[in-house]
Amino acid sequence: MRRVVGKVRVRAALGASLVVAVALVAAGTALLLVLRNNLVSQADLQAENAAREVATQIATGKPYAKLDLPDADDRPVVVLSGDGRVLAAGDDVRAVDGEAVTAQQTPPTGPQPRDSDDDDDDHENKPDEIKPGEVEDKARHTGGTATVGHRTADYRFATVEAKDTQGAKAVVRAGAPLAAEQEAVGSVRTAMLVGLPCLLLVVAGVTWLVTRRALRPVEGIRREMAAITASTDLSRRVPEPGSRDEIDRLARTTNETLGALQESVERQRRFVADASHELRSPIASLRTQLEVGIAHPELLDAPGAVEDAVRLQNLAADLLLLARLDAGERPADARIDLAALVREEVSQRVGDRIAVEVGELAGVEVAGSRGQLGRVLGNLLDNAQRHARETVRASVAREGEWAVLRVEDDGPGVPPEERERIFERFVRLDDARSRDDGGAGLGLAIARDVAERHGGTLTVRTGSVFELRLPTA
Incomplete structure (x- = not known):
């Protein structure tokens, strides 16, 4: 039983550690996802604000060469025409998503030729199209990379369309860096990877100690049962912890079983002793009569011998029936x-x-x-x-x-x-x-x-x- 108790402690410690590990991994994963989503949402909001600020300048008719663009290190911005030409770009913006940005070209300063779709819009006023001097309400958010100077990093981009006062379409794409988000998520991930093994060791140790203390009465029961088995003294009883829990009930049930076993053994001993005593009398009487009959045939009491034999037979039948009943027949x-x-x-x-x-x-x-x-x-x-x-x-x-x-x-x-x-x-x-x-x-x-x-x-x-x-x- 000692080996069994040891295995119970090991299984309890491993089980508790496994449960805590699964819970911590699930909670940590959820925390990282929530943290990353919040930081990405903040970056999307910053990128959208920058894009709308530039798009508003375009919608008010400000020339592309005079657009007030944010610092490229914090908010890289690229303004494209409807056909994909670069109309304006932030200082030192070299590439976006791997596509080179020609910042040296001279962007047009006067009204831009409008697309045929724009002419149709003047007549049909499609609800999904923006009008001259307006900025679209909904921005599109994507992830990507941008090269500013000689450094390439990850950004969240917001894309907003606008039309200048002449109806020329411009696409403003502004980015917000993800370096802070990546650093925060990395710090939390590192802390979890370092803290998780330490916490699991603490949980396993506490579980081991608590289980050892809880199973200590079981070890006492085991020792006493081993002593009872070695001494065959069924009058002994295992200690009852009095804690009114499962182990206390186990001890009481064990003592009740020992009591029933002791009573059964004593009953069996009394039965054997009484049966031997009852068998001794008819057997002795029958033997005496047979010995007298051999020595003096004329003195043989045949009816008495038969009576003793019948009594012996009935007693043997009773003992056999009791044995079958005790065996649970x-x-x-x-x-x-x-x-x-x-x-x-x-x-x-x-x-x-x-x-x-x-x-x-x-x-x-x-x-x-x-x-x-x-x-x-x-x-x-x-x-x-x-x-x-x-x-x-x-x-x-x-x-x-x-x-x-x-x-x-x-x-x-x-x-x-x-x-x-x-x-x-x-x-x-x-x-x-x-x-x-x-x-x-x-x-x-x-x-x-x-x-x-x-x-x-x-x-x-x-x-x-x-x-x-x-x-x-």
């Missing part, structure tokens, strides 16, 4: 009419000391072993005839879902304080139940065991009424 599942069983048993008792009267016999069937239930009825009738003065009566009744078999006599009855003890094995209450009267103290014990195996009960009611209750079939 399940009764048969035949349907038995209790009234017919009573009639059959009474009809075979013709020469008994006291005749058995038959009372009310209700027609009711039970499920079980006919032989074992017949043995119960026979034992109850034998017990009643042994103590009755003049009357023994058997009856069968039905009470709801129960079949009730009653055997009563007019004897002195069983004292209330002894009504449970008489069902113990090898128990006799008085001299009337002597060995010479045929009682070894097993009949009632066998009867109760059979009744319980059939799902019923056998009890003593007022006076000398023995009541067998069995579930109906």
Whole structure:
């Protein structure tokens, strides 16, 4: 069990670490995504503001050569015509998305020739097209690279279209650097990669210590069980922590199991001792009679020898039946009419000391072993005839879902304080139940065991009424 407890601690520590690792990785990934999205949104907003500022200048008719462009290091801007020509660009902007920007060319200063689409717009006024002197409402955001001077970096670009006062279309593309976003995300990622293993070590260590403390009573139970096994002393008990948790319930259940095992072993020892004592008397008597018969044939008491042999045979049969019941033998599942069983048993008792009267016999069937239930009825009738003065009566009744078999006599009855003890094995209450009267103290014990195996009960009611209750079939 010690190895099992150790494995439990290891599995608990590994399991807790795995759960925490998965949770931290999921939370860290979500954090990085949220952080990156927020920073990208900020960069988009900065790029869009720069693009709209330039587009507004174009819409108001400001010449391209005089456009007030932001610092290229912070906001690289390129202004393109409708056909893709570079109309203006920020200082030192060399390329955007790998395409070179010719910043030295002289952009046109006068009104630009308008596209045929623009002429059509003047007549049709399409709602999706902007008018001269306007800037489109919706900007388009993309990622890309820009080369400013000799340095190439990642940017977020916002593209906005505008038309000057003459109706010439211009496309303004402004960028916002992502260096701050990349640095922030990188810092958080590095912190997570460094902190995650340390946190997992802390979680594993705490889990190991907590699990060790929680399982310490289990180790105490294991040691005590090992000591009990080595000493075979079933009177010992494992320590109960009193914590009212699963381990405390385990300890209590273990002690209950040890108590039941101790009671079973002691019962078995008493049974063997009592059986040996009961067998000794008929065997000794039979041996004596046989030895006398060999030495003096004329003195042989043949009927007495036969009587001892029959008694020995009956005792052996009782012991065998008890052994089968203790082994958990399940009764048969035949349907038995209790009234017919009573009639059959009474009809075979013709020469008994006291005749058995038959009372009310209700027609009711039970499920079980006919032989074992017949043995119960026979034992109850034998017990009643042994103590009755003049009357023994058997009856069968039905009470709801129960079949009730009653055997009563007019004897002195069983004292209330002894009504449970008489069902113990090898128990006799008085001299009337002597060995010479045929009682070894097993009949009632066998009867109760059979009744319980059939799902019923056998009890003593007022006076000398023995009541067998069995579930109906």
